[in-house]
């Protein structure tokens with residue numbers, strides 16, 4: 001059977017860990033040429049080994065425009081085009097209102113919002129009709145979790161981008177959608193669960209499906225949004241959260 005992304009050029013920012021890494025592996029298994037990014041060179045080198053053939057790593061920070069220029073210059077030289085962008089790189093930090101420091105605000109908005117805007121904008125000259133952009137949102141963008149106002153606001157901005165950019169890019173045949181994970185078991189989440197007794201039970205009781213999600217669950221949704229299977233889906237936010245936001 002033909003692979004779904006044979007010879008497609010796919011960019012996954014923050015592809016060295018967690019959801020991004022699993023998604024890059026899923027694209028690789030479907031025949032794509034993948035470009036992953038991340039700030040830590042050591043982690044990037046590990047991820048390249050874990051993904052295997054068909055992947056290139058370009059070290060960089062999505063909030064640094066020169067790093068993004070270097071990424072797309074490399075892709076233009078190698079392949080001359082981009083078919084899929086998964087703007088996944090993001091950070092989550094907490095602070096209660098009353099205790100929000102300027103550098104917390106700047107860091108989270110710079111990476112999650114500015115990083116997403118320029119990851120997408122700088123890819124556009126290499127994209128053409130049929131291309132697909134997937135942005136990483138979060139259930140937090142629709143909920144009111146304590147201490148997460150800045151992170152949650154960045155993810156609400158992501159949802160807004162998908163809607164506006166769908167209008168901006170429809171004439172070029174480029175689709176934009178959001179994948180919004182709920183509570184997903186990444187290495188960082190594992191550490192968090194281990195250091196906070198009782199939190200895993202609370203999550204399982206709170207999530208309608210009764211279990212924490214896997215990075216594979218998100219990857220499957222990203223590949224759907226990237227593929228022709230979702231050709232009439234635009235400006236949408238697809239929650240992968242075991243029913244958490246909806247129910």
Ligand SMILES: NC(=O)c1ccc[n+]([C@@H]2O[C@H](COP(=O)([O-])OP(=O)(O)OC[C@H]3O[C@@H](n4cnc5c(N)ncnc54)[C@H](OP(=O)(O)O)[C@@H]3O)[C@@H](O)[C@H]2O)c1
Nearest residue numbers: 014016017018019038039040061062089090136138181184
């Ligand atoms: N895990 C969840 O439960 C969950 C839930 C809702 C939404 N999300 C969203 O899903 C996305 C992925 O989350 P995750 O949990 O998989 O994260 P993760 O395990 O912490 O991995 C984040 C990845 O992004 C990279 N990264 C972080 N900041 C970056 C930057 N400024 N420039 C380039 N790369 C950067 C990291 O590498 P370096 O540190 O080396 O840069 C790493 O590869 C995020 O946007 C997050 O907000 C996750």
